[in-house]
Amino acid sequence: MSATSTPADPGRTRQPRMPIEVRREQVLDVALKLIVEKGYAAATMEAVAREADLAKPRVYSAYPGRGPLLRALLEREERRVVATLAEAMPSFTEDADFAETLTAAAVNLLRAVSEYPVSWRLLMLPADDTPPEVREHVSAGRRFALEQLRALLVWGSGRRGGLGGVDLELTVRALSAVGEQAVRLVLTEPTEFTPERYGDFARTLLRALAS
Template identity: 65%
Template sequence: MSPSTKRPRQPRMLLEVRREQVLDAALRLLNRHGYAALTMEAVSKEVDLAKPRVYAAYPGLAPLLVALHEREEERALTTLAGAMPTFETTAEFDDILIRAMTNLLTAVAENPTSWQLLLLPANDAPPQVRDRFETGRRFALAQLTALLEWGRDRRPGLADLDLELTAISLLAMGEQAGRMVLSEPDRFTPERYRHFARALLSSMVPLPK
């Protein structure tokens, strides 16, 4: 490489900032090309950092992937926890369920890169990666189950349902909604789902007047 074509000298940055940049670059590569294309060299090019600096952030691909999956799992759990409104005494079951769904789908629409890794994982994702995000699914299922139990005596018809199967079905519907928001964001918007959910709940078991 001639002196005129050398990589320009990069400014120093805090290690934690560099690590976040490296993780963001790895996430973009995974979503675009899958795990087979993910190498430390590819990450170096994506983030526009010399390889020694990438290795200074993460000493190899395995620890980089562990850090990436831990970060995205933590973000997902934080989002799921924040999406569920408080079960206030005066609150309506329908309002809480619809607000929780809308909050979550809005988060998906606003952060598609992160949620694509969770909801639309690459076909070559290793089994341990897919298993890791089961933590998020179990957490979401627990949230939905708690909501259904809270609403059992407040929403006509809930007491007659198998709440476990209802929670599992709602989770599956929510995951599919998230995938559609990611795949066709202009067509399937959180607002469209909000109107749909409200109409569906009203038509299935009307609230008492």
């Protein structure tokens, strides 16, 4: 080694090069962690690079700035949440019972929330410094949830006579509000408010209303 050369920092382990798609996912995961733990203001390009133990140019090669990074993160988490909503909805089969189908949808959704709380926290528990773009993505997810719930109630109205005279739109909105509150409680108080507890509650309530 020449007298003018600088030895590598022995305390820093350089990460191997990886495909850009993998790098982008890594950067998004780190940004999500920072936002959930410290708020949106903490998710700067410098902070992401430091948390991921990456050189800043590698972070910028994945996303050219904080704005594109946050947009990509929100779009990814919205896709995950929407996919969860779609998967939670049971099939509307001819021999299915309406009450059990509605209960299964609620339990499936809340179990998914328990399994992937970080994604749901980003969209359902926005911080005070939440950018306007986040609220737009929350609205998109809410619209999809309303569509799924509306389809379930339309199917159920043909199978359960008591639903025929109920205002469909008000029922959809009321159940959506109850569902959003359930998601928040599962996220913030998971030990006390479990998917199974909500499932038992839904079955009991629906039996009482049918009697």
